[in-house]
Amino acid sequence: MAIAATDPGRLPFTPEVEARMASERRRLAGIIPDFDWPLVAPEIDAIQRLKRERNAIVLAHNYQTPEIFHGVADIVGDSLALARRATETDADVIVKAGVHFMAETAKLVNPSKTVLMPDMAAGCSLASSITAADVRLLRAAHPGVPIVTYVNTSAEVKAESDVCCTSGNAVKVVESLGVDRVIMLPDEYLARYVAGQTEVEIISWKGHCEVHERFTGDEIAAYREDNPGVYVIAHPECPPDVIAAADYTGSTAQMISKLDDANASKVLLLTECSMSDNVAVHHPELDFVRPCNLCPHMKRIDLPKIRRALESLAPEVQVEPAVAERARVAVDRMLAIR
Ligand code: 13P
Ligand code: SF4
Secondary structure, three states: OOOOOOOOOOOOOOHHHHHHOHHHHHHOOOOOOHHHHHHHHHHHHHHHHHHHHHOEEEEEEOOOOHHHHOOOOOEEEOHHHHHHHHOOOOOOEEEEEOOHHHHHHHHHHOOOOEEEOOOOOOOOOOHHHOOHHHHHHHHHHOOOOOEEEEOOOOHHHHHOOOEEEOOOOHHHHHHHOOOOEEEEEOEHHHHHHHHOOOOOEEEEOOEOOOOHHHOOHHHHHHHHHHOOOOEEEEOOOOOHHHHHHOOEEOOHHHHHHHHOOOOOOEEEEEOEHHHHHHHHOOOOOOEEEOOOEOOOOHHHOOHHHHHHHHHHOOOEOOOOHHHHHHHHHHHHHHHHOO
């Protein structure tokens, strides 16, 4: 909860707001604690009104806090789902509750729409691990080898690439190219994970996710000892020893789907903290062990920033047209692979 009771800019919890939000209070019972409701309700009320006035939707990643994920999001999902769903909306304004590269991807597939990023400083350690110049050097060093770029990159890096991928479709994208060797950027651990799933040779980069790289294989062993029978699900951005110690590895959406057939009463999601909070709501039968790591970039987004973005229609994400044109080709190629 990023709204402080002492915040001078906070919206008042009036009897009118309380009445308008009565059905939301019931829907969000068990997700938003009673003591937070007077702070959260006026924001949700204002965001709902602004969405109607602006013909806007909020696209939220699975790592957003529960008050965003359950409170104001119209569409939630992993990077792949958010990119796909961004192409299907007829809203005029898209607010991206996630990080900057996700908003840029939404803008690439919707050049005529207004895409708002509530906090432009919400970056990603993977996106900042590589530049367009690095990609050009790699291409020169490996002539003729296609470049598969993780969506967790800037539009400039995408523009130098042949096709994008996400953690949910990386193996499929690599195999779709019909070649023996690909360059896969920028996540070293995702590249290694994909290399273990395919015959295609993978040349990787040295980028890491600052959230997932902190998990260790020893930590997983200790959790298994303390929680006999626990089903362990890792994100492919985790280091190889962590993935080896897990029962299943997948994107955030694949992690959620796996919960339905994990056949266990206790699960451990090796990923960002809000994931377990968000999905636990739909799985009261499961006990979530929560050794999570926070993504400081995802956590820059909060309800007041979403509300202010909708009020002012800023900050707006823009991509230089020449860059956008080339980056869009890489994103569209990925989206065409089903
Ligand atoms: P997903 O595509 O699996 O949601 O991952 C995005 C991300 O940033 C993971 O750290
Ligand atoms: Fe980037 Fe990692 Fe945060 Fe995802 S969790 S946005 S990969 S830093």
